[in-house]
Amino acid sequence: MHELGITQGILDMAITRAKEAESKKVLQINLVIGEASSIVDDCIQFYFDFASKETLAEGAKLNFTRIPLQMKCRDCGNTFNPEKESWACPQCQKWDVELIRGTEFYMESIEVD
């Protein structure tokens, strides 16, 4: 349950960028979140609708792009999406793997008016 604090961060960032672009209204906010992150999309939109009241981001829609976990085998170099209960490389069965995608959490862009 840390979405409220994070939502405030998203709101501040969007407003700062919108002001820099000399725009009057934020219409959409595009976020990229890796699967390893525990952020709940619906929760953020819910808080955002409250937090953004009477700001230039009021009513903005948040769009989430989820990045699945991706691993790379350090042994054979194979990249793969791990299964729920196994992270062994499906090609060589080794466990020496690196998490290369799925921890992202950033604002990709905003749509402004």
Add this chain to the structure above:
Amino acid sequence: MKVTVLQDIMSANDKIADKNKDLLDKNNVLAINVMSSPGAGKTSLILETIKRLKEKVRISVIEADIASTMDADKIIKEGVAAIQINTGGQCHTDANMFSAALEKLPLADIDLLFLENVGNLVCPAEFRIGTQKNIMLLSIPEGDDKPFKYPLMFSTVDAVVISKMDYLPVSDFNLGQFERVIKGMNQSVRIFCISVKNGDGVADWIKWLETQLKEC
């Protein structure tokens, strides 16, 4: 009109975390963020560490809980300065809370500072707070499947302390497999197998801490 942003959502938190780390470095304080599920043994590990090191090392503890001062009271009983931060319902400590707690501590008189985070394997992993080392505990009764459920935590910590090892004989916890999984995804991780109850493995943990203190 589309405006490209490409900025990390956690950047505001991370900036404060960097400041916290600078402050700790400047005062030669080694700070350790201790994370785990509720009940894995964070307080017990800290208390045992205090018992073994307090004659040699000046230790202080920041206890973060959603509510109550129970843990801080236990630490203070050991004769060590502890402050409690209540997160007021928040599931983790963020850099800002840690910064406020640091302001209340006489950092020049501290060598080793533990931040006992809120019991939770999910959210604390997302918030860098500025400690030089981040560690987690996983107790045997919790089961060996946890790295798959909390990959962010297991892949980012500096050390995993497997606690309550005295339960291993009556458990189906597959220790070899567990170690293989976390070492696979986190190459530099140190693993300690300890039981505070019977003292097994605690010496290795203490030795690691002493090495970290020297390098700090």
